[in-house]
Amino acid sequence: MVEEVSERVMGDCSTSSMSSNLSEVFHFSSGNPRIEETRGIMHLFSNNHLSSHLPVDRKPLLCVLFVPNHMTYADFCQFCGSFIQHMLEMRIVRNDGMEDCYSILIRFDEQKAADTFHKHFNGRKFSSLEEETCNVLFAADVHYTGSIEHTQSTPASSTEQPFCAVCLERLDQDTSGILTTICNHSFHCSCISKWTDSSCPVCRYCQQQPGNSTCSVCQSPENLWMCVICGFVGCGRYKEAHATRHWKETQHCYALELETRRVWDYAGDNYVHRLIQSKTDGKLVELNHHCHHDNDGCCGCECGADPEFSETILNSKVEAIVNEYNELLTSQLEDQKMYFESLLQEVEEEIARETKEAVEKALCQNPRLTKLKVRLDKCIEEKKFHDDISDNLTRNKEIWEAKILEIEEREKRALKMKDEKISELEEEIATLMASIET
Known part of the structure; x- marks a missing residue:
């Protein structure tokens, strides 16, 4: 479903007349592609390297283009340094046609801070070890043009929550800057700067996509097999047969076909549907299936597992989930404890300060x-x-x-x-x- 909208983002930035130096149009999108994807257009002032003059009709709205995906939100906040306290809002958007980078819309509290940020960071390298540079342009206006829903969103997910999901405090631009991730979840800049992962703290969506696998020897991207024992990736017999050569050299007889996720047994010369670890010597062996249906009634081997084995697998999965939940709960409770202890300490210091001021005031009066x-x-x-x-x-x-x-x-x-x-x-x-x- 596509809904045509003419909604402007990044606060109260109004549309202005296009001046002579406004010549770049940038198409962007945001949102989790599996749930809902929103597209938009931003008009940017062209970056004239021959002139040091800033655009006349500029606003305190900047766009940092082509930020590499491996640079997390915390890394960018650290890169901005002391300018972070002048940022009212940051919004992460996706570059159309580019999967290895993203862009950031930044709205400052005053024009002077935006101009200083542009002069300080435009053309500067993100890191001394990398070649990527920071491209900063002034934005005239930003519009959302359409929204595509891939799944039916619940009322809870479609309603914007005015609270930070990390510290559970209200999102207020006057107290702290707000950062909206590429999946449209908002946080305090101070909270997201402590999140070292590149994924979203709420939905775990990650803009950085895993790289394509290739053969470890000939770098071929097709017909790949991965050794289940040591993780070696090699091409199949229809290419250079490096996976087969690896089996002959190491006697690692089990290989996973990356395209179909099926396991091949070189020793038995057939596919292995299920592997288990032997209790005697710790080696991987094939699990024998005993189908409870007739040959005509069984459409696959999913029902062929032994009931006791299936129950054991289910119990192990439940136990793993419970352990993961307990660890997550413990870590979150510890974080909340430290957070509220810091709040109590701040309250105690404030009470002591107010008491001292009240005594001095009473003595003076x-x-x-x-x-x-x-x-x-x-x-x-x-x-x-x-x-x-x-x-x-x-x-x-x-x-x-x-x-x-x-x-x-x-x-x-x-x-x-x-x-x-x-x-x-x-x-x-x-x-x-x-x-x-x-």
């Missing part, structure tokens, strides 16, 4: 409280001064008491020595008197 606070501070200083003096006096008292004890001990020793000397002299006098009398 009441002169009596101010005087009391001054007197209190003065009393605290005086108390501290007296405490210091008291501590000094206490220390001096202890020192002098120790000195007095030392002097008393010295005087006692001197008196004792004097008494002993007197006693000796008296004994000598008595001896002399006795000698004189005789």
Whole structure:
């Protein structure tokens, strides 16, 4: 179903008259091709390398063309650096006819920021290790021209949700820039900058397509077989037979045909419908099928598996899904815990700051409280001064008491020595008197 619309994207950018330097028309599309694809046209001002003057009728709306697919949204946000805070909205669109790159529409909060971004990044390499350069053009207007629905969308999916799917906060351009992915899911730029994967955090759609497989020896893209044991990719017997040569050299007898996804057994020279791993030696062996239907009633071998084996396979799948869900739930709960803990810390810091401001405001508004606070501070200083003096006096008292004890001990020793000397002299006098009398 195609609905013709004349809806303009990227906010309130109005259509302007086409000036002389507006000569490039760019066709683009967005949305998941499996669900709904929306096409549009944007008119771009031509990039005149010979002149350094910017277009006269320009708006704060830019388009970055031909961004390589291997560059994730987080990489581009990091590439923009400090300009990310001036971006109100970014929208990822698909280049028509190009599968290895995409483009980004950016709306800035002011014309000065858009001009600075254009001068700083136009012609600059995305990385010093790559040859791709950043092509920045001013956009005059952008229109959606049609929408194609490939599947019937549910009311929940067709209604735009004004909340970020990562942090669950409301999407508001005044607080943080909004990035809309190529599958039309919107996030905060600060949230998507932490998403290192190239896929969408909601639907897992990835713009970067896997490369085409080729033979590891002759680089042939046709009739390819992949070794189930080691992953070697080689061409079949109708080309250079490198897959067969790999089997002869390594004795890896099982190969997967990439086109039909069927497994060939070189040793048995036939297709193997189902493989299981042996419990004895760990090798891959063929599972024997026992069909419960008659030969005429069985249209394939899907019903031929053993019931116990089918139940085991089902239980293993259920267990794997449960484990994956538990790991996902645990990681998400941990992320939410860290997020809300950071919010609580911010609230506590804000409350402490507001309390301090309220106290200072109350003191300023009441002169009596101010005087009391001054007197209190003065009393605290005086108390501290007296405490210091008291501590000094206490220390001096202890020192002098120790000195007095030392002097008393010295005087006692001197008196004792004097008494002993007197006693000796008296004994000598008595001896002399006795000698004189005789």
